[in-house]
């Protein structure tokens with residue numbers, strides 16, 4: 001590997017979070033951090049960023065980084081080893097298991113966070129040289145149903161449209177997508193289309209999300225009933241002669257059967273309304289808008305994909321666009337919103353167990369083609385195990401070696417508790433990671449390989465509209481970290497495959513990947529980037545965002561697919577698919593009367609290993625929670641803001657209660673982000689069933705039967721600390737970054753005296769402790785001071801009236817002098833309300849609730865636009881705009 005080159009002051013790179021794929025400009029600052037801004041030249045975002053992207057500079061600390069290869073010793077401790085020892089150990093143990101049990105005993109579990117080049121090398125090693133297809137990825141939990149739906153309909157995993165279609169649409173239908181929070185920059189393009197050209201926005205979701213608040217029409221669909229709605233619409237289009245019969249006749253097959261099935265499922269508007277539990281007038285309005293609008297884009301995401309019938313739902317959507325010929329032309333088409341930054345790149349290389357490589361499968365012709373291209377000694381000839389099946393095979397002991405790269409399955413998989421236990425069965429368990437500890441590592445990883453993180457690694461990613469962008473290094477590689485492609489290639493070399501993995505850098509890999517995409521491809525495969533196969537190293541370094549396909553001899557540009565048919569099926573016709581009758585995945589029961597829906601919050605990403613480092617990102621949703629309808633909460637005795645125990649047949653979690661009128665009765669919602677590293681008893685994956693879609697293998701993450709009851713604690717409190725703090729056994733907690741240290745929100749049955757002792761033990765020798773106690777009320781407050789500075793505090797009070805932490809946190813984050821903090825510690829009636837800034841609303845500009853209320857109450861802001869002018873809140877990424885509208889309404893009603 002070449003020496004690390006000096007880093008330039010600013011580089012163009014790409015965001016490591018969602019599939020929008022925003023371009024960034026990262027500029028190193030003198031303190032070793034970086035300032036991050038949107039790249040105005042990147043077509044995905046034209047300079048805009050959401051809060052997560054703009055906070056990336058706060059997430060570059062090396063504090064939790066894995067910097068050296070580590071091996072687990074017999075006593076369970078981890079010891080540093082050299083790269084040679086680590087790589088030799090991985091290769092030797094893999095070889096032993098392959099020789100003894102065959103290649104099917106090995107599995108790789110990859111990630112949509114990997115770069116395309118990393119993905120390519122891992123996929124090539126496993127499928128071409130080890131000879132197994134047991135390569136799957138966390139994209140199975142995210143995109144697999146879209147992939148399967150595309151392949152069934154189009155003959156290939158082709159996204160037909162581009163982001164520009166959103167700008168040019170007159171009707172945007174969002175299905176199962178809280179885009180305002182999960183794809184914020186793209187969502188702002190939708191809002192711009194609405195405000196600019198008067199496009200209508202329809203949101204279809206069981207929850208009234210932030211996105212739903214902006215909708216012209218919100219359809220609160222019954223969980224799992226999406227196909228019924230789209231079947232009803234197909235029938236409506238047929239009954240009203242709103243089909244594009246010429247397109248159907250010329251470019252598709254299976255329409256009559258699909259329409260017959262649709263009539264069985266939802267024969268008319270009234271039946272559709274009954275099946276979906278949507279008001280009939282709203283169903284009719286949706287049908288009318290869709291029928292009468294030519295330029296319709298239907299965007300769909302996890303609410304569609306993460307379902308035991310996800311593939312059918314995707315096809316029910318695609319059927320509508322095929323039936324109206326609204327595909328592949330400006331302002332129209334189905335558009336799958338990719339969750340992860342490089343889920344699309346993973347699909348391109350073949351990083352799913354049911355793909356071979358570059359959009360080829362396992363037909364004899366395809367396996368032979370890839371074998372010849374790779375000169376592969378042991379090409380896999382059949383599909384491997386998809387994620388849920390892969391971990392079930394580990395549970396059974398069939399898979400004996402697992403290599404996890406850049407993901408945290410002990411948190412994110414369904415039945416995560418059982419899966420975590422199953423990892424102990426492995427004979428070889430390797431993890432390539434950025435962080436020194438996470439739940440997967442804690443599950444018993446035997447070898448930890450330090451991988452380069454975002455900002456240090458170099459390669460490409462592909463976003464939801466097929467646009468390939470460079471992710472570029474702008475930070476030096478710390479410690480002994482290495483890129484994933486290098487780690488995999490070194491293991492391949494030690495397994496005897498050095499000639500095929502003799503890469504000098506990511507550009508070598510990209511060129512090979514591009515060449516394979518074009519190999520014996522005369523237009524029968526969609527993915528073709530042959531024009532990039534001869535890029536020089538310098539041209540690869542300079543590569544501007546480019547959309548595929550870019551076939552040899554073609555000029556790069558924005559391309560839609562299928563406007564004139566020419567699908568990738570053998571007869572070049574699209575397939576209408578007849579969906580199965582929709583049904584919720586599992587029946588509720590007296591023991592589990594509710595349905596648990598899972599999802600994301602606005603300012604966190606996946607299992608928070610990066611976003612939890614940013615104080616402003618942590619400020620929006622500081623602790624794990626459930627949303628529950630107020631009537632259900634009342635019936636169950638759940639107080640708003642109290643704690644609840646959520647139990648399913650697979651596990652339980654303790655979460656804060658939010659009564660939320662946007663939640664349907666009988667349904668609860670919990671975000672997925674928290675792990676054992678950030679909270680106690682809050683891993684939602686542990687609660688979720690491992691039911692999967694029969695076609696895509698994607699797990700149902702939206703409808704696990706559950707029950708909820710109040711969680712009983714005597715006390716609740718918080719701590720603000722500048723150093724790490726271990727809590728007594730049995731304490732429920734959520735830990736988060738705050739400016740200058742960490743915050744801990746906790747619930748406990750331990751009396752205040754125990755906390756007094758804890759603070760005393762933990763405080764530095766030169767610190768002074770100020771203590772306030774009100775025993776009759778069960779209140780105790782401890783402030784720690786060093787000299788004249790406020791160093792930290794711990795407040796505890798009765799669970800029904802927990803101490804609020806905003807005032808103390810503001811002082812702590814400001815590094816305040818001792819005097820005002822002492823006033824809070826000794827305040828007779830709680831904290832001084834004048835210093836309570838409230839929760840963070842606009843994370844981009846750090847604007848909290850109190851400041852917004854103040855400008856409204858003072859009469860200097862009467863609208864969201866005024867708030868933007870006065871405080872800048874809502875003027876960047878826009879993901880807080882729905883909350884700002886809510887606040888304006890609430891404050892207006894209260895005055």
Ligand code: SF4
Pocket residue numbers: 015016017018019020021022045048049050051052053054183184185186
């Ligand atoms: S929308 Fe936000 S998280 Fe997604 S790529 Fe853009 S900046 Fe990153």
